[in-house]
Amino acid sequence: MTAASASPRVPTEAGKERSMSLQKQMIAGHYTALSHAPQEGRKVVYTFVPGNLTELVRSFNLLPMLPEINALQSGMRKLSGDYIAEAEKHGHSEDVCTYVKCDIGMLKKGNIGPTGEKLPPPDLLLLSYTGCFTFMKWFELLRQEYDCPVAMLHVPYQSEGCILPHHVDYIVQQLRTEVIPKLEQVSGLRYDEDRLREMLRLSAQAEDDLVWVLESAKHVPSPIDAYFGGVYYIGPMFTAFRGTAEGVAYYRTLHEEVEERLRSGLGPLTPEGSQEKERYRLVMEGPPNWTSFREFWKMFYDEGAVVVASSYTKVGGLYDGGFRHDPARPLETLAEYCMGCYTNLGLPTRVELLERYIREYRADGFMINSIKSCNSFSVGQLLMLRQLEQRTGVPGGFIESDLVDPRYFSAANIKNRIESYLQMLEQKRAGANP
Amino acid sequence: MSPELVNLIKGAQELNDDFDLTAVRTWKEAETGRKAIGYMPIYVPRELIHAAGMLPVGIMGAGERLEIIRGDAYFQSYICHIPRSTIELALTRRLDVLDGMLFPSICDVIRNLSGMWTMLFPERYVRYVDLPQNFDPEVGGVYWRRELETLRADLCRLAGRPIEDEALRQSIAVYNENRSTIRELYSARSRQPWVYPTSEVYLLLRAGNLLPPEDHTMLLREYLRLAPLETERRDRDQSRIVLVGTFCEQPPLGLLLTLERAGCWIVDDDLLLGLRWTMGDISCAGDPLQALVEAFLTKSAETAARYLPEGEHGRALVESVRRNRAEGVIFCAPSFCDPALLEQPMLISRLDREGIPHTQFKYSEDTGQFAVIREQAGTFSDSIRLWSQA
Known part of the structure; x- marks a missing residue:
């Protein structure tokens, strides 16, 4: 994944290099686009991997950014220890999720991304509250750091192993009344279902x-x-x-x-x-x-x-x-x-x-x-x-x-x-x- | 202390100390076919259980007195204590008296505990109560109503009888009275914390986990009658503080006593928050299920387990500080408690903006040593009294 960009050794066998190089280019290109977004007038949506609405976000010409990925990249680059220490210095407990603390620490230290360029602040925090309680607190914490709107999407937990129709309705209603209007507002574009x-x-x-x-x-x-x-x-x-x-x-x-x-x-x-x-x-x-x-x-x-x-x-x-x-x-x-x-x-x-x-x-x-x-x-x-x-x-x-x-x-x-x-x-x- | 008050408090203490849930067993045996439903913190709609003729039983771990033998084998060292003691209670068959168990959506620990329960006790009724985080009546309200309808149908099956609307209205009224009495007690404590020390208030409140709500209300009323008769209870030069972070895993009683002895009057807290989750009365008119929905959407307590819109974090805490004339806040969270510990920096930042002093420490329900906490709380209280401009 993004890890590919951190790969120090490209395998020599023909045919292996292609997908890895491709991925490396794609990820690097995405981070470059993120870094240049403010200058180029592009808007950025922070969201999470589980339950990400990438197609919807991109359909509004918005760029998705995933803090978990930034955190794991920081981990692979041996930066996370310092970031976590920074967050703990700011009062975050040693007991809680280190992705959160790594992200907060990175922000406090200038929000420099994996490519060494400054990452843009979010224009929208899309809180896809899916499968992880910490996500909710994470974006509430980021909301305090950034002056931007939050779109909250509560995804019901599948405790009984089957998707119920009213759970689908609940999410669709949230997409219609909460998420899409905020994406429209941030992007200035109308929702285009086609x-x-x-x-x-x-x-x-x-x-x-x-x-x-x-x-x-x-x-x-x-x-x-x-x-x-x-x-x-x-x-x-x-x-x-x-x-x-x-x-x-x-x-x-x-x-x-x-x-x-x-x-x-x-x-x-x-x-x-x-x-x-x-x-x-x-x-x-x-x-x-x-x-x-x-x-x-x-x-x-x-x-x-x-x-x-x-x-x-x-x-x-x-x-x-x-x-x-x-x-x-x-x-x-x-x-x-x-x-x-x-x-x-x-x-x-x-x-x-x-x-x-x-x-x-x-x-x-x-x-x-x-x-x-x-x-x-x-x-x-x-x-x-x-x-x-x-x-x-x-x-x-x-x-x-x-x-x-x-x-x-x-x-x-x-x-x-x-x-x-x-x-x-x-x-x-x-x-x-x- | 009058013998009546001593007995009242002793009775509450015995009730809370009884891990075998004898009171629940006695209640069930008093009438054939009675059933009891357990629930974990924070909020479940107890009115529905009550209206089905069943007893809601709050399971809040087992404090410091239960030796954890099997429970530790199910949880890694970095997970809070309440699931260990709860599993221990269940594996030692102390919770066999419960005919079902509800796990509300407070955090990932309680959430996953519901799945563990399903696998460990496949013959028992288990339900994960996924509370809405969207508070729009047309969205979260519609979803929550459907969830309540399912829960209602499940409880009807378990009880072997329907939950009539009228019965539900009556149950809502019973719980309204219970919550109103708790509010009265909290208000009295805020005015005169030396008359209603938190170490007593807590025991009486916690009895509400096990008693039928009607009996619990009577118990609280009796306490409200008896406590002011204790003429030897006098104000001391103590700081007035709000205690935050105790909404799920409960601190040991010794910790509350320690805070009071260290010079802190607790004038508000979030202990046992589920008993007073709904801030105000729920309508007893019209469609009672819809009344539960509306109350959840508009009258829920503000706590870390809920999503709050922009600008809301810490608002309720600051209001509580002002309303109760508190001089400081003590953040007292269980170790490894995601909701409380992730919330804390946001609340602290709000308090800092408002110039409200605060301190923080962690506990576990089985914490047995309070010397460090006593020293910290004492220093905090002293610093407030000596230096605070508040």
């Missing part, structure tokens, strides 16, 4: 290719890593490029590359080239750590572990569950999209999804990376661990870290746990095949 439909059509096209890529991991051995590699694959989809021709082109390219990897019998791309041996197939629950992303990833590929499916790559939309943006029902489809994002799903639904992944992707095990910052993900994970072990008979592993707070990544402990866990898988396997 334009939105066209963008949704492009979204669905890209979503088909993304799903194909993610599901390629069902192949043994897998041509992709669906967690560490997966965060790159979801980048354009989760950020600013849903509903764009660039997005469609990126996912088509990626699809072709992965198809080629499959044909050539190549394993997942890692920062050190293609992974040669797939010794363990894992399902991963929870976000990655960003401050030591490469080091974390290496702990897996050094041991021959490949993540074949992950929940984190579904926070911005659960497309492999069958959902596609539907141009025939533009606002309704946006409502359904929002409600279906992973962290907006009840715990029983999350367990069912992971169970399905373990079975369909023929996983040897599953691992939970429990994130201190994120109660939305983390609360209940210890029960999920037990439930999944009971239901599948597949053993689970449990590690703890944080999103962007370097104080909560203990490399030695995590490595030790991962290695012990994989040894246990090995022994189990040996026991089953003496």
